[in-house]
Amino acid sequence: GQNIDQPTEMTATEGAIVQINCTYQTSGFNGLFWYQQHAGEAPTFLSYNVLDGLEEKGRFSSFLSRSKGYSYLLLKELQMKDSASYLCAVYTGFQKLVFGTGTRLLVSP
Amino acid sequence: DTAVSQTPKYLVTQMGNDKSIKCEQNLGHDTMYWYKQDSKKFLKIMFSYNNKELIINETVPNRFSPKSPDKAHLNLHINSLELGDSAVYFCASSQPDRAAGELFFGEGSRLTVL
Numbered sequence: 001g002q003n004i005d006q007p008t009e010m011t012a013t014e015g016a017i018v019q020i021n022c023t024y025q026t027s028g029f030n031g032l033f034w035y036q037q038h039a040g041e042a043p044t045f046l047s048y049n050v051l052d053g054l055e056e057k058g059r060f061s062s063f064l065s066r067s068k069g070y071s072y073l074l075l076k077e078l079q080m081k082d083s084a085s086y087l088c089a090v091y092t093g094f095q096k097l098v099f100g101t102g103t104r105l106l107v108s109p
Numbered sequence: 110d111t112a113v114s115q116t117p118k119y120l121v122t123q124m125g126n127d128k129s130i131k132c133e134q135n136l137g138h139d140t141m142y143w144y145k146q147d148s149k150k151f152l153k154i155m156f157s158y159n160n161k162e163l164i165i166n167e168t169v170p171n172r173f174s175p176k177s178p179d180k181a182h183l184n185l186h187i188n189s190l191e192l193g194d195s196a197v198y199f200c201a202s203s204q205p206d207r208a209a210g211e212l213f214f215g216e217g218s219r220l221t222v223l
Contacts, residue, residue, distance in 0.1 A: 030210070031210045033210045033211070035212075037150075041216070041217075042199060042214035042215060042216055042217055043152065043199075043212075043214050044214070045211045045212065045213075048210055048211065085150060087152065089210070091209060091210035094164065094165070095140050095142075095157045095164050095165060095203070095205065095209050096154060096157065096165055097154065097209070097210050097212060098154065099151070099153070099154075101149075101150075101151055102150050102151070102152070104150075
């Protein structure tokens with residue numbers, strides 16, 4: 001089976017740093033992806049990790065540890081527009097991307 | 110120019126009716142998908158097609174029938190709608206292999222079954 005877990009909800013303050021964790025147990029692993037979804041909109045791709053370590057992309061970074069089945073998304077210098085759901089997803093192969101339950105992030109002033 | 114477009118954006122219909130959602134992508138991608146997002150915002154894969162060929166059918170009831178006339182189009186027809194079919198349906202596309210994890214989503218079609 002596929003199991004991808006994330007916290008349901010997180011809150012943070014503008015300008016702060018927040019870390020959203022994701023743990024996974026999947027049949028097959030070919031990459032870990034993070035998506036952002038604003039309310040009422042489509043998910044949009046943020047980042048991906050295939051190898052262990054940290055990938056940095058501006059204010060967003062993503063980390064992967066394949067041996068631990070663990071990833072996190074780090075958001076720095078939070079802005080109000082970062083209030084959204086963040087979806088962790090595992091590409092298991094053969095055109096199959098499996099999503100986690102998503103973390104709703106609320107950024108307050 | 111919209112990369113992945115789906116119509117209609119909203120459908121409201123009665124139980125037992127049949128409805129269709131259309132999807133088109135102009136990105137030149139080989140793979141297209143249908144995902145269902147329920148009220149708890151859980152995004153679940155339903156189908157994927159690669160170059161008009163069905164690759165994934167994720168134990169979706171037979172009432173759901175996808176059709177891909179060419180690699181740029183993937184439509185979804187739903188027969189005998191049930192209350193539990195109410196959800197947002199997202200079409201998406203991607204390149205094959207490793208890049209297949211980077212999906213480009215349409216805006217979604219919100220289906221409400223009364």
